[in-house]
Amino acid sequence: MDENNEKYQQMLSTSLELFAKFGYKKTTVEDVATSINMTKGNLYFYVKNKKDLYEKTIDFALNQWKDFVNDAVNKEKDVVSKFRILAQKSIEYIENNRTVQTILINDPSIFTLSSTEDRFYNTNVSAMNIIKKILEQGIEEKMFFPVDVEHITEYLFSVYIMFLIKSYVKSDNSSLKKMFSEGLELTIRGLLLK
Amino acid sequence: MDENNEKYQQMLSTSLELFAKFGYKKTTVEDVATSINMTKGNLYFYVKNKKDLYEKTIDFALNQWKDFVNDAVNKEKDVVSKFRILAQKSIEYIENNRTVQTILINDPSIFTLSSTEDRFYNTNVSAMNIIKKILEQGIEEKMFFPVDVEHITEYLFSVYIMFLIKSYVKSDNSSLKKMFSEGLELTIRGLLLK
DNA sequence: CCATTGAACAAATCATTTAAATGTTCAGGA
DNA sequence: TCCTGAACATTTAAATGATTTGTTCAATGG
Numbered sequence: 474m475d476e477n478n479e480k481y482q483q484m485l486s487t488s489l490e491l492f493a494k495f496g497y498k499k500t501t502v503e504d505v506a507t508s509i510n511m512t513k514g515n516l517y518f519y520v521k522n523k524k525d526l527y528e529k530t531i532d533f534a535l536n537q538w539k540d541f542v543n544d545a546v547n548k549e550k551d552v553v554s555k556f557r558i559l560a561q562k563s564i565e566y567i568e569n570n571r572t573v574q575t576i577l578i579n580d581p582s583i584f585t586l587s588s589t590e591d592r593f594y595n596t597n598v599s600a601m602n603i604i605k606k607i608l609e610q611g612i613e614e615k616m617f618f619p620v621d622v623e624h625i626t627e628y629l630f631s632v633y634i635m636f637l638i639k640s641y642v643k644s645d646n647s648s649l650k651k652m653f654s655e656g657l658e659l660t661i662r663g664l665l666l667k
Numbered sequence: 668m669d670e671n672n673e674k675y676q677q678m679l680s681t682s683l684e685l686f687a688k689f690g691y692k693k694t695t696v697e698d699v700a701t702s703i704n705m706t707k708g709n710l711y712f713y714v715k716n717k718k719d720l721y722e723k724t725i726d727f728a729l730n731q732w733k734d735f736v737n738d739a740v741n742k743e744k745d746v747v748s749k750f751r752i753l754a755q756k757s758i759e760y761i762e763n764n765r766t767v768q769t770i771l772i773n774d775p776s777i778f779t780l781s782s783t784e785d786r787f788y789n790t791n792v793s794a795m796n797i798i799k800k801i802l803e804q805g806i807e808e809k810m811f812f813p814v815d816v817e818h819i820t821e822y823l824f825s826v827y828i829m830f831l832i833k834s835y836v837k838s839d840n841s842s843l844k845k846m847f848s849e850g851l852e853l854t855i856r857g858l859l860l861k
Numbered sequence: 862c863c864a865t866t867g868a869a870c871a872a873a874t875c876a877t878t879t880a881a882a883t884g885t886t887c888a889g890g891a
Numbered sequence: 892t893c894c895t896g897a898a899c900a901t902t903t904a905a906a907t908g909a910t911t912t913g914t915t916c917a918a919t920g921g
Contacts, residue, residue: 513885624842648821712863
């Protein structure tokens with residue numbers, strides 16, 4: 474089966490909306506199938522089971538997010554700008570995407586803060602690679618302190634996940650934006666040489 | 668009722684062990700009462716209900732933790748040493764306390780990353796005050812960059828909670844210590860002037 | 862008055878059953 | 892390769908009653 478199959482993409486896109494609207498339990502495989510004029514039997518040609526459908530759907534959503542950020546970062550040249558754009562666009566995407574917000578609220582375990590039980594490991598690894606490449610560029614260009622790239626990447630990604638949890642999983646927004654920007658400046662000062 | 672009442676302290680100490688051993692549901696108020704030669708009716712002289720008993724118990728545990736860290740910090744004079752000791756002792760305490768570890772694993776929501784629904788708000792505020800006082804001293808002594816104290820305090824506390832979640836709520840220990848120390852150095856560089 | 866008892870009562874939990882809904886498989890066909 | 896539809900397997904929901912557990916409170920003694 475071709476991963477770029479149109480029907481397959483349509484299925485993921487539709488099931489994303491349904492899972493967001495009704496949650497995992499209330500969304501039936503029949504709901505998803507009929508929404509795209511498919512029988513539920515046929516849906517099993519594309520996925521192993523309901524859980525697999527769900528995970529492929531979330532993975533699809535996370536990849537869209539990652540691509541959006543990656544494209545924006547690649548438009549910048551200066552390494553500090555890249556870092557700022559990375560932070561800004563990551564937040565901007567979710568702020569403007571009610572569907573993904575709802576998904577995160579319904580299923581906080583998507584961002585589990587634990588890589589060993591991470592169902593979206595591959596996608597998160599490629600998201601972390603965006604950070605990693607910026608750090609490497611910064612160190613290469615003598616702009617950044619020569620940090621331990623692997624561990625600081627993991628650290629920054631975890632801090633980012635923490636913000637997402639505080640913002641969307643819990644709806645704690647009191648002065649969170651200020652905390653985010655102050656934390657960002659602290660981090661940039663910690664990264665910069667001199 | 669006196670909060671420093673010996674029977675009351677004994678009750679909290681005993682129920683901490685029982686809640687750690689059996690979890691909230693499997694621990695009955697009668698278990699707690701009989702463990703300290705009390706009838707369950709009498710226990711209601713000290714607490715409103717089972718939930719109240721649980722929260723007073725956790726609060727008791729968190730305060731012991733906080734006091735341990737605070738005492739260690741107050742032995743230092745240099746502001747950077749204070750900051751390092753704060754980080755070190757916070758982790759050391761939980762590393763050596765199997766009981767509190769188990770409590771955290773059984774009830775991840777104790778560290779909720781959300782201050783609005785925080786059942787232990789007062790205790791966490793006084794924990795944050797330890798950070799806040801160090802930041803203020805550092806800025807006063809011209810050692811630290813003049814950061815926004817309120818928001819950076821909240822930021823650092825959240826990062827700390829994130830580490831606790833990664834360490835104890837989830838059992839993800841692969842290179843976590845390295846990540847912690849690298850993140851700590853990054854933060855200290857971000858705090859220091861010059 | 863403070864701390865305690867024990868019995869009565871209210872509420873939650875558990876085990877079990879049964880019906881309905883939903884998830885999954887698969888032989889066969891376009 | 893992609894799809895159908897019916898058969899089958901599994902999960903969920905609701906209902907019931909028994910049992911445990913949580914909570915209240917009048918009475919009691921230090």
